[in-house]
Amino acid sequence: MDSVKRTGKRKLPDSSDVPKKLVSKSKKPKVDDKEQGEAKKQSKITKKPALLDKNDAGTSAVDVVEGAFDFASSWDEAELLSNVEKVPRKLAQNFVKLLTDGCTLPFIARYRKSAVDNLMPDRLQELFESYQNVCAYKKKVKTVLETLKKTKKLTPDIEKSILSAQNLAELDLIYAPLKTNSLSLAERARKLGLEQHAIKALDGAYLDPGSLCTNGEELATPDKVEAHVTHIVADIIYKDARVLEQMRLLKDETRFTLQSTRTKSSLKPKENADNKRYETKSDPETYKLYFEWKCPTHFVKPHQMLALNRGEDEKILTVKVIVPDWYYNKLERFCLSLWKSSHWVKRGLTDAYSRLIKPWLSRQVRSELTSAAHKEAVKTFTSNLEKYLLTEPVKNRRIAGLDPGFKAGCKVGIIDTDGQKLDACTIHPNFKSSHEDPAFRQLKQLLEKHGVQLIGLGNGTACRETESWLKNNNISTEIPIVIVPEQGASIYSISKEAQKVDPKHLGVGMYQHDVPPKQLEAALACVVETTVSLVGVDVNTASHALLRRISGLNENRAKKILEYRSKNGPLHTREDILKVSGIGKVTYQQCAGFLKVTGGNEPLDATVIHPESYAVAKAFAKKLELNLKDLTKPDFPAKFDHKLSSFDLESFRQEMQVDGPDMELIVSAFKQKSNADDMISFSKPVYSISVQNTEQLKDGMSLTGVVRNVVPFGCFVDCGVGDNGLIHTSQMQGHPTPRLGDRVAVTVVGVPRPKKLQLRLDKILD
Structure with a gap:
């Protein structure tokens, strides 16, 4: 989490919305006695250090660090989450409590909707990531304080500045000069005994640099004295809590510009090369659009940022952020209002700005753009992957x-x-x-x-x-x-099972090879677990690979279920899950609604209705005069709809004191049709028979194909010619963007040599 993350206008947890007031610690989760051994193996939501109120920062350095362990326990994650994510505090409190009680996101999304204001699963995932980022930031603050104490660099002023920082970027701005064992310019100047002179000069007192000259080399001339004093003043200015806050505000108001140019090294072809190959991984012409490119940062699109980063990594492009003079002028005007000496403020700020603040701003802008681009790339990846995973299965076929x-x-x-x-x-x-x-x-x-x-x-x-x-x-x-x-089949063939496949090889998404692997792996795990939980699995037939993805389960618990099935035969009811070694009440609560038992003693065990709602479901069926034993019969949904048409559902819900989302889930389960085993016809043509490779392509040629990947700027279509063609958003001709798996009729508008195959959408066939 090295950068400030954003989603649209909403700032993520390491942004500048960190609250300054901290309150009580969240309760620790309760773990069922039967699961104590398992709980130790599971990753826990760690209580990490928090921030102090700025008004509490005036203590000694020793007191501060010794209290670092205490301020962590006095901080309320829910309050910070509420401020950062702009959600009601009650919702944030409910969400954190559900997490600390051991609830998983799929369980919350389906069975605790009311507690989180009916938020969708993707929004809950954002809240969860935000919560993790909050914890990571707190941990970083604690580590920095401990490190500075050990190196004896923690002073009350530095401690105050650290606790005034509101995100990792600001923390890094303060901490970066103190990381190395060598002294910073300001520390060297302070070692020479100039700190008090610099403070007085900044407050308006007259300073004669010549009077401070000594025989030593460091203070041999007035210019050297003045340079040292300037370094101290610069350090005081940019670490001041008020200046940090103003820098933060100005950054949000400033219109930065991103600029890219072609590097000189990419112009040189390899020596003794038969064909024109450059000293780069890719053909430089791939990045021709960015050879002389400039764009305001708020108009930079995610795929453009990822392309710029890749071009820079391959040493084809040079990318830089242009910071307008407006930023410095506004900051200087603010600093002049804080200290009396305009001379030393200007000298100190100029030094701090050129050495520290401007480079930091550039890094921050790039980091934010890259982070937003990665987030969009992951979103594209998970959206496509979810559609793949939810593809209707082919059942009962050899x-x-x-x-x-x-x-x-x-x-x-x-x-x-x-x-x-x-x-x-x-x-x-x-x-x-x-x-x-x-x-x-x-x-x-x-x-x-x-x-x-x-x-x-x-x-x-x-x-x-x-x-x-x-x-x-x-x-x-x-x-x-x-x-x-x-996509991914070759890798899969040599792996133990599908979870070993590197997500970037799945062939869906946008610039997924450039997204940090851990971020992509986390997204893969999340979407698989969410999708598996959404569909549910039969506890008596599901494999270990599926069971371990179910809410509340893991590698070991899935293995225990398989062992129980092997030893005792199939489970007859959901309650039988509690007989499995290592599964107690907490795990049962989390997984029961996602594990189905078909053909068992309890008809509701084959639905998405959670056992905790069985009493309501049975009372509901009784009121409608429906026999739940007929739940799996083909005509049950029709009978239910007929009975429901004249039934006062809202009165029943209030009488039973059931939350709206829980009642909707029961109604949805009763309407669910049983899985039909109708023959599925796959006889529709997919590819054009007359064209089988790229050499046969011509402009204006009509083709058919299948959409294999959907991205923000269009979609990629497999037309059976080897390379997938791009239908850019500008070539949709008024049609909605096709979905993953759609069959489409297209026209070739650009042959693959020297560019990628470009297509125009004519019709969505499905």
């Missing part, structure tokens, strides 16, 4: 998966309706011959032997050739074929 290839052949794998492997082999289709070949007979026998009902064909190398081969041999006329994306 499926053959084909991984196409040329020299290595086409790998074939067949699974049954439960996902168990039935067969696997490699065939070598003859793509050039129109006659029947041995590979066809081998595949035909496998398909017939296992009664395959669907073929999934990877969209990688040799996909189009394999697709044509299947059609020429009439296989596709008998069995539907689905073209599936292969």
Whole structure:
């Protein structure tokens, strides 16, 4: 968390909204006795150090650091979260209490909506990240104070400045000159005994530099004396709490400009190169747009910032922030109102501004833009991934998966309706011959032997050739074929299971290779857990990989459930989960609503209704004269809708004293249709048969394809020619942006050489 994070106009927890008044400590979570051993293994929300009120900062250095451990315990995270995220304090208090009580975000989003004002899951995730950032900042404050105490650099003034800082950036501005073992310019000047003279001079007293000259080299001339005094004055000015606050306010009001130019080194091609290749990772022409580029920072788009950062990393671009003179002039006017000597204020501020403040401003602006860009990239990644994960599954079908290839052949794998492997082999289709070949007979026998009902064909190398081969041999006329994306498949094939796949290889998102890996991994974990919890899983059939993603569960608890199933057979009710070793009441509360038991003794166990609401659900069904044993029958939703049309739902809710969201959840569960096993037709064409590679493309050519990635500036479409083409937002022709997985008709508006394939959207086919 090295930068100030923003989401639109709302400032995140390490921004300048940190409150100055601190109150009581939050209660520690209660852990069920049965889960004590497990709780120790789980990550906990740590109580980290907090900030002091500025009025309490006038104590001695020793008192301050010795009290550093105490001020952490007197701080209320909910108050800070409320101020930072601009949410009601009661909501923040409820949210923090739910977290400290062991509640997970999926559980809060579904079963504690009223406590958090019905916030959506993505907003709850933002609050959670904000809460974590608050804790991280508090921890950093404590570490800095402890470090400065050990190095004997903590003075009352420095301590006051640190506690006046309201985010990591401001803390770094103060702490950076004190990090090294060597003395800063101001510390060296103070060692020479000039501090009192500098303070008096700043307050208006006359200072004669010549009178302070000595025989030593450091104070040999009036100019050297004046330089040392200037360093002390500069240190006093930029660390002053009032100046820090003004710098913060001016920064928010200033219109900065981002500028990029091409580096000289990127103009030099490699020596003895046969073709024109540059001393850079990418072709410099990729960044041609940014060779002479300038834009106000508030108009810089996330993908532009990520492109600039990548170009700078590859030494193709030089990027800098232009700070207007307006900022310095306003800051100087403010400082002149605080101290009497205009001469020393101007000298000191000029020195501090050139050495410290202006570079800090530039770093901050870049950091904020990059942080916002990373946040948008992660949002794009999770949005696309969530749609992939929520793709309707193909149930009760025996499926053959084909991984196409040329020299290595086409790998074939067949699974049954439960996902168990039935067969696997490699065939070598003859793509050039129109006659029947041995590979066809081998595949035909496998398909017939296992009664395959669907073929999934990877969209990688040799996909189009394999697709044509299947059609020429009439296989596709008998069995539907689905073209599936292969992103991450190669990595997956050598990993223990899908969680080992690096998120950047999933092929969704925007500049995901440039986002910090930990940030992307956290986003992946969050969206998988949220999605799995949203859909729910059958506790008797779910794998370990699925169970560990359920709210309240983890690696060990998922393993214990599998062991219980293996030893005792299937669970008959949700309450049976409590019989599993290591799962107590707290974990049961968190996971029960997301683990379904189908065909068990309790019909409600197969719904999203939480056991704590069973009494209300049963009373509701009784009032409507409905038998819950018929809950899974196809006609139950229709009967329910008919009965509900003449029922006073609001009166019933008030009578039962049920929260609105909980009542809505029960109604939704009763309306839910059982999963139908209808045959799904995949016979719709995906790619244009006449075009199979980029060499065949021409401007104005019509194609069909599938949307594989949606980004803020458009979407990428797989047209079966090797490279995905971009439909820019300017080429949508009034159509809404297609969704992930949509089939689209497009027109080529730019061939892939030398640029990327550019497309115009003609129609959304689905």
